[in-house]
Amino acid sequence: MAAQDHPIDIWVIVENGSTDGSREDLANRSVPKNVRELVVLNEDTESGDYALGAKYARIVNRGFEEIKTRTDLGAEDLIGILDADSFPDPNYYSTLSAAFDANPRLGIASGKSLDEGSDKVSIHAADWVRGSCRMWRGQCMLQSGYTIGPSADTLSLARAEIDGWEAKVIDGTLFRAREVGTRSKQRYYGASAYFRGNTPAYAMLRFAKFVGYGRFGDGYDYLAGYFGDYLKRAPRLEDVPLREYFGSYISRKISRRFSRA
Known part of the structure; x- marks a missing residue:
């Protein structure tokens, strides 16, 4: 500083x-x-x-x-x-x-x-x-x-x-x-994505990105965190507008990408 x-x-x-x-x-x-x-x-x-x-x-x-x-x-x-x-x-x-x-x-x-x-x-x-x-x-x-x-x-x-x-x-x-996930493992981030309202497709894309970087273990932990809570229907974010914001994350990213083209 x-x-x-x-x-x-x-x-x-x-x-x-x-x-x-x-x-x-x-x-x-x-x-x-x-x-x-x-x-x-x-x-x-x-x-x-x-x-x-x-x-x-x-x-x-x-x-x-x-x-x-x-x-x-x-x-x-x-x-x-x-x-x-x-x-x-x-x-x-x-x-x-x-x-x-x-x-x-x-x-x-x-x-x-x-x-x-x-x-x-x-x-x-x-x-x-x-x-x-x-x-x-x-x-x-x-x-x-x-x-x-x-x-x-x-x-x-x-x-x-x-x-x-x-x-x-x-x-x-x-x-x-410090790289994200080195202390609080990727399982936490997967569970957080589920909590926020991100879709299974979003979780799979995150997994694919980890695999693309040769980090299969991190990707597996991320999916375990997401789908562990998904399968047991764990509580999700109660703020509906925020949850919908994260649910539409992929479509919003695609729209932004095309608008820049």
Whole structure:
């Protein structure tokens, strides 16, 4: 963050009961010169178990709520997430800020994602706005909010698009992050896709993509998560518009592809 070439008004770090020395390290850190205010919240509000779903979303939302208590979030302010394992290039926030200035309908954005360690482009869609290093326009956040639940970043992006906002990956800047699924296995993501309302055809396409990259095991885990819940008719997202949004994902992608042709 200290290397960023864009000033940061307020940075909230939510330290949630870490036992790896993070709390002690943060206590000894000085505030970067490009950060006006640094707030560290040492709160062990959850169990010590790692969980990517609602627990993660509640911790992220705790940071958002802290910012809102300390400043009036304006329509053209930018607010975002930076996971501790995501590392943006120095021009990251200045590039995103310029993209928001250029497009008044841009509600959510991130740079392009590389897998940390290998610097390989993420196998996920090139236009997928990663949740771990994304920014919201203030008005988009105020209108569409941040949805707490499994795959909160995906749900929040869907809500913003339903409300008429655009979500885009911005060229010209990169960030490196732990590859999705290295800690919370692909079975979780398959179950999350079922919960959201994605179709079996969508799950099979995801499986095919994993196989195409030589990752049959990950693809199998993804299908096991999806169809495990599908066969037992596990509960799905109660928000009907959001569920329909994910149910029409494939047809929407095809329509967008042809509209660009």
